Amino acid sequence: MKLGVSPDIIPSRGHEAKRVSIMDAASEVFCRESFAGANIDMIAAEAGVSRQTIYNHHGDKEKLFVAIVRDLTERCNAGIFATISTFPDQPKDLEADLIAFAVRMNRNCICNRDGKFLRKLIQTEGERYPELFAEWREQGPGRTWPAIAARFARLAHAGFLDIDDPDVAARQFLALANAELQTTFMLGGTPDEDEVLQSATHGVRTFLRAFGKRQPAANAGKQGALTNA
Amino acid sequence: MKLGVSPDIIPSRGHEAKRVSIMDAASEVFCRESFAGANIDMIAAEAGVSRQTIYNHHGDKEKLFVAIVRDLTERCNAGIFATISTFPDQPKDLEADLIAFAVRMNRNCICNRDGKFLRKLIQTEGERYPELFAEWREQGPGRTWPAIAARFARLAHAGFLDIDDPDVAARQFLALANAELQTTFMLGGTPDEDEVLQSATHGVRTFLRAFGKRQPAANAGKQGALTNA
């Protein structure tokens, strides 16, 4: 019933509409209740379809769950790569551009519905479905970290940063950008725009204090600007 | 019933032994299977007691769960405060001392059994038991972050660090120390000693590049040592 999830046309009625509606409701319920705690009637009610329709579409509870995870994994990875492609390779204002990138990363990949759901499902059910989440591991972290690291390496090579190990720097960059959101994430909350911006700003400032060029020569006053709140 | 409490002795048999055994098994099973997925027979089998004994001790499944969470929260907080008390207030070798502290923090509070279990239970069931985990939030993050921040503030005041906002610095310190363990945590794994040391080392080095005194005057060569791998 709502919009804005998939890039394709969303059928607002008919067979496909039910399918989408079921997937939406199932993600929600599986995340909220865990696999064992979720029941088909709940999902049916939330999706506004009859229980039988769910069985018609997906066969059984486990197949439905697998479909959900695959779907989320795919969409999340697409979102992450799309966001990585907006990495500031030729920054005009390094600090501002990195903050904006960190905010995009958080908003579009980590704090959004798909990101939140996938993260929770991995944490909750990851150990019980190793092969399913191994796929995520390879397609997700296994591919996205190197991609981000490559961007930082390029930025360093172009003289904007002073980085020894791009892989470590990439991990630390995101860790810093999220540092102040951890407690909220823990309890399944969604940080608001302000919190995301705050965390990203503080994180990027610290990142640049560590990896920024000591004296860019062009703007000597800049360094001072980084330290004041 | 009887004896004046002997606070220290751990009973290896008898009534109390069963109690401990049940708590251990229940933590394990609740974490692995989630509250809804766990069943009493599983816990009984894992604890080596009969199902009825569990009902005798704890009344019902939910009361058992609550007891587990309280127990874990209490022990974890104790561990965290004990570790905070080992913070290097008068460091001899700042980098080495902070790395050692970060490793202790990880080993004793985050990667150990209690930490891992509590984290997973909060992630999995936090939304369903708000009042229970609100307690954790107040006693845990609400008290430990300020405590750590105060230590960093003191270190800065003593001239070892150059910190604007101790709260932010404290959060970033731990975020950096854990940066390379996130993926492992996600799937419920336990990082080995090497990974913990690696992550802490890289994290502390970055932290000091950001917050270390630029030129401590006394040891000019030190700064160089921080930057090489």
Add this chain to the structure above:
DNA sequence: ACAAATTTAGACACTCTTGTCCAATTCGTC
């Protein structure tokens, strides 16, 4: 060794959930 307390195994009633079947109804399309 005796008495009290605790533990045990099994049976049990009850509830909840899954997944199937089916007849009636609605929907999409021509």
Add this chain to the structure above:
DNA sequence: GACGAATTGGACAAGAGTGTCTAAATTTGT
């Protein structure tokens, strides 16, 4: 409006899990 496909709701059997009850066995304190 008519036809085929999809959806619905309700009944249903089978299975699993909770929590209770009991009588017998075991452990504990003295």
